[in-house]
Amino acid sequence: MADQATQSIPERPKDTPAGEAGAVAPAEGEKGPSKSALKKAAKEKEKAEKAAKRKAAEEAQKKEQDANDVSSEDYGELPMIGSQEYKPTGVKRVTLAQIADKYSETTPIDEAGGVEVCFRAVVENARNQSAKLSFLVFRETLNTIQAVVAASDSLSRQMVKFAGSVPSESIVLVHGLVKKTPEPVKSATISHLEIHVKKLYVVAKADSQLPMQVSDAERPLPLEGEEAKEDESGRPIVTLNTRLNNRVIDLRGKHNRAIFAIKDGVTALFQEFLRGQGFIGIQTPKLLGAPTEGGANVFSVDYFATKAFLAQSPQLYKQMMIAARFERVMEVGPVFRAENSNTARHLTEFTGLDLEMAFEENYHEVVEVLENLMLYIFNGLRTKYKKETDLVRSIYHVEEFKLPEAGKVPRIPFSEGIQMLRDDGLEIGDYDDLSTPDEKRLGALVLKKYGSDFYVLDQFPLNIRPFYTMPSHTAPAHQKDSTDPNAGYSNSYDFFMRGQEILSGAQRIHDADFLCKRMKEHVSPVDPNSDGLKDYVNAFRYGCPPHAGGGIGLERIVMLWLGLPNVRLASLFPRDPNRVAP
């Protein structure tokens, strides 16, 4: 082996131009190389030969060491699972969580040398402390534990070196002994235990150069309007764009895991509460033959020889389900909006939590169900998702979400909200839509007056709501020959968290003839006989109970509950006007 290596052609030193290191032949008519150039070339040659010899000697030594490696069977890269015949090992594997549970700080470890365990984990980091000692930190979900790989008669230096060089984020299979630590390990969540590694196999190796580190995902992004390039320790902040481009690594961060556990929790609480109130979960189509809600902000897609449109909400279908005698329906599903809104609150695809229900006498019966639903979700997050909430809020420092007492959700008429803003110095018309800053300002005023971050604004102006909204009983729309049928208020409402809208809803028109009239006289008129709307209108010709409902943006709830600076952080793979990948 050594001979073979010495015979190999020595590499040309990096800075030497081609032709210089070997014989330097002068071109015809040129002067020969100077003495000093010849001397330099000879030196380079000698250097290269020495380097080659050294390399060969090292390789020979390594080969010899490998042959004597007592641990050669105890470490290395495993063949790709699936590429070889499956032979069960019969070795019971545990999780880090189980280890932590079983050996609490006060539970003694009886076995003198520690307890044998086998587990699979991710390498958070690995380092060679010396030729005889390496340290690793293993991670599994939210748990981390330190591991030691120490050379001994039965554990080779080669294995120590291998262990300390496993790239971060690789997945490994570990056999080792659990022992108590003399001092708490600050860098690990399981600080009172450590693993003394006996065998270490790489199951799936990560690239040694990652586009970003998981720890980058565990630092806060600047808040909306803030421009931070470095964090408090002076380390550059990885931008949201880079994080989203490398979302698989980004999502490994523990705060992200918590965010999506909470998002799942909101969905579960939504369904749990409504199912308990007799709602049935439905799935309405997302591919539509015609744009249904006026045609604005809708994506069109090829549909065989024709076009189809992506649903902007399940609105019309939810109502058709009420006409189909389902009485109470709910849906969790995707909502597509072709809005070119590049804000921290808008996505082009988000998750809608929708519901619709028949009521007996007044739409406030539905508002009450919605208020109780939201309180149920907030209280569920407080109790069942406290750990996750606290973790995320540890980097996005946000005030505790202030809840009203049950049954006392501030329900403020729109006109009163306008008056509160005017009293605060804002110039605004009676029927003006609220801008985002106006909404935030009103949120602050409501918090001051009612002590609640959650409130309802009721009776919105009719002219800023969709055609299917029931006008208030006082609105001109109910009178014959009114000059302005879009004037006045409507039986519609928005719900707010920290001054930002999370839910929009209303009593819907359940009378087909009145619905046709409103479609035609609406500020953005639509044709009741058009392809996308005639089946919807007909649904109300066969007897439909009065009903109301609402649509909630799931990502908005998560963002506002946690005080996240951007709604994209609450979407796994967000879609916005500039992003449809990954």
Ligand code: ATP
């Ligand atoms: P906004 O005024 O904030 O654009 P909107 O009035 O268009 O919202 P609705 O059509 O009433 O909203 O949708 C119901 C709910 O869906 C909203 O209250 C919000 O929580 C959520 N939502 C609406 N648009 C978006 C969006 N583009 N991205 C994320 N969530 C959204």
